Amino acid sequence: MIKEKHLLSSFVFDKKYQICRHVLFIMFAAVITFNQVLIAYQDCQVFLGNYLYLIGGSSLLTYLIIMYFNYFYLTPKFLLRDRILSYLIITMICMLCLPLLSLWIEYGVRNWANLNHRIADYSSPLILVDILSTSVITLICFCGISLILLYRTWSLANQHVSVLEIEHLTSELNKLKGQITPEFLSRALYHASLWTIKDPQTTNDILLKLSELLRYQLYDAQQEKTLLNSELLYVTKFISLEKRCRPVLEYRLKIDKPQMYHQISPMLLLTLVQSFIKKSNTLEISSNVENNMLTFICKSHSITRALDDQLTSIRKRLDLTYSDQYILQLETGSITLKLALSK
Structure with missing residues (x-):
């Protein structure tokens, strides 16, 4: 400014x-x-x-x-x-x-x-x-x-x-801001169509969650900051929807509820999870905030080379938004993000 x-x-x-x-x-x-x-x-x-x-x-x-x-x-x-x-x-x-x-x-x-x-x-x-x-x-x-x-x-x-x-x-x-991938959208719509006759209620649930994710991407993601609670909520909804579309996915969430005033750049965690979950059938996510410092960890049994390109764009976005106020660590089977939160 x-x-x-x-x-x-x-x-x-x-x-x-x-x-x-x-x-x-x-x-x-x-x-x-x-x-x-x-x-x-x-x-x-x-x-x-x-x-x-x-x-x-x-x-x-x-x-x-x-x-x-x-x-x-x-x-x-x-x-x-x-x-x-x-x-x-x-x-x-x-x-x-x-x-x-x-x-x-x-x-x-x-x-x-x-x-x-x-x-x-x-x-x-x-x-x-x-x-x-x-x-x-x-x-x-x-x-x-x-x-x-x-x-x-x-x-x-x-x-x-x-x-x-x-x-x-x-x-x-804006170019680096995360988006719901076309592959995920196609997969969600495909599974919604499969359940149209068998179980219309499941189709409605899939479409409802998908619309909420898209609404979050179109509106909240246009803001400079969003509430960390909202970001974590949509991370949970994204994983739940992925589970509906890919039943082989096994996941476990351990998310400590942050304070209402904590804010984060929108779609940041969602993009990180989306990149990590792409070719993995197991997922463990933990998130906690201590002294205004967020620690967000994704764990899985495998990380492929395809993830490197995604991390490059995420790191660029972190450099532009948070400068030296973050730590992004990539290890075998896990990604750890430590981030200083704004109020």
């Missing part, structure tokens, strides 16, 4: 907070921009008056255009497509243009208003140092925006992969 997003993560990435994010970003950019304007024109704030707001607004608009150009075009078209060199070149050009544009605006405003220039020599090497330092600060803002987009892309891709993995595991698990 995919975890719920953290509040901060939701605010940064969810579409419902998109307007709030942009408003917050514009307010943050406005504070920084107007602070820079006030510092640049602190010697003539009284003279410029309301023109300071016009200068600050034009500077803010310039910065926002470049920032959103990076957000909507540069990062998606270059950085996210691994065109890193092109992205760096264009970004550096933008970073150098912004402080140069600010100096050009300041130079034009002071000439227009016949004010003394804050910078005595615009060709001084110190101007280059100032431009570079300002570019680095702006670059940090750019990198912050780009990193957010990179992280969002990575997060969405990671979430997509997680969803695909869950869907794949679910599909794989």
